[in-house]
Amino acid sequence: MGLRINTNIAAQYSVFNLNNTNNKLSLSLNRLSTGLRITKAADDAAGMTIADGLKFQSMNLGQAINNGNNAVKLIQIADMALQKSIDIVQTISQKAAQAANATEDPSSREALQAEINKLIEEVNNIANTTSYKDTKLLDGTFTNKIVHIGAYMNQTLSIGAQRTAADSIGWVAQTTSSNHDTYTTSIQDASNSSTEYLQFNTNTNFVELKGGDLTINGIDVANYAAGIDADHQLSAKTMAAAINKVQSETGGVEADATTTVTGSAEITAGTITAGTFKINGVDIGQVNVTAGDADGALVNKINQYSDQTGVVASTDSSGRLVLTAEDGRNIAITADSTAQGILHLSDTETTIHGTTSTIATAMTFYLNGTQISLSANETAASAVTDINNTLASAGIDTTKLYAELYTSGSGHYVKLVANDGRDLNIYVASGQAAASHLDFLGLSSATANHNTRYIANSSNHGTITLTSMDNIEISGDKAAVGGLKTSVVSPNNNLESVDVTSQSGAELAIKIAQSALKDLDSIRSNLGAIQNQIQATVENISVTQININGAESTIRDVNFAQESSNFSKLQILAQSGTYALAQSNAVQQNVLRLLQ
Incomplete structure (x- = not known):
């Protein structure tokens, strides 16, 4: 190595290394003083990008947690208000049950109605005033609201509650049949008859409605009518019992029957x-x-x-x-x-009488399920005795269903009587349905040589009231047998319309209160489900935020143990670099000795 004066390469190397060490020492001091490994893009460009993305996610998750907790508080406000409304509705139901009792007179029911009116006002007040800040929660405007509960766009939940005022809950559909006080039907099942709707049940020996004649919400009620009443009568009582038998299948349609006759x-x-x-x-x-x-x-x-x-x-x-x-x-x-x-009441016992005095040939027919046989050439008087004896032998009360002799002019005829409200129900098989046989029983309007099915009732029939929390769809070819009209009845009563000033109104009020309770519980359970969902989401994103913060810290924060060790090393290098620079400068002085 030559000795030079103008250029000191060793000193330049020392200066370069010392500057480099000082830069690193400055960076290390910055990291130790800030606690951050990355304070500018030059520190770690890729790491900074990743860390900033994680910080963005973490901060938004933090706000999402706050959003969720606020939404839970909002739901809790609505929940407590709904609980109060439920308590009021249950009180209304209790008052309605009291008003429905026979011991309550009109004045008592009026007093109960006044109490109920005040309770309904409070239900409305709760619906219209329950709020979170300036947001009404139960007046029907709080629907399809968004809770942002994530770090990124469209990470949301929908929240809302239907209107809970009295005019919006407790909807009940109700329809009342018309009276069908008198019916007389005689049908023959010719091979291609399109008018036949009554059928003969070989198990019960009764003429009955057939399947499809009456359906409620798509459920064939006629199939359930048989067997409800021991005498298989087409009364409002029987039809209501059949409808109630399939209440679960029809979606809760409830039937109530009553019969009233007024002079x-x-x-x-x-x-x-x-x-x-x-x-x-x-x-x-x-x-x-x-x-x-x-x-x-x-x-x-x-x-x-x-x-x-x-x-x-x-x-x-x-x-x-x-x-x-x-x-x-x-x-x-x-x-x-x-x-x-x-x-000032009319006689409404059901009767039918023959038009011939004797029967030419033997015949068999069914009267209200009991098989009766008559001999050839039998007179009306003899037939009356045989019919009554056969009915009595079958355990029939012949003071209520019987035959008697009917006299018109000089003629004597068989007269069949039902005086207890039951149908006269007659079936004559085609082999027995000669014209003379039908005339003998008074079925002259029927056609001979076909199965003849006859049913009649002149008594006072009741009405059927159908009640449901949902639509009532009435259909069937012979719905009118029960006094019902083919139609779809939508809910037409609500909590606002509760009127307990009559017994029937009080009974309906109980159903309305039940429907209102169902509505409020549905709204409340929906909010409860949303609250659980929000809380579960908050718990999940809280854990996610912790993990995101940990990931960001790994990238952005300084490792003090590692950095302090690095700082110590740089301090030593700085001291040694300074010494090296001093020594490299001293080397130049050796040239002077050569010149001495």
């Missing part, structure tokens, strides 16, 4: 003698009647037999007689002209 005028004073006035085949006996039944003797007398007749008597404000069967059974009234004049 056409005020009760007239007079005497009803024994045997001249019967209700559903039960003789009411002798009773002295005052005008309008002022002394209550008539009503009391009738009600002595309520257990047998199924009918309760009362009078209305006009002094008219009112007969009610609360289970919807038919009410048949047997009354002579005197009794009809006093009660």
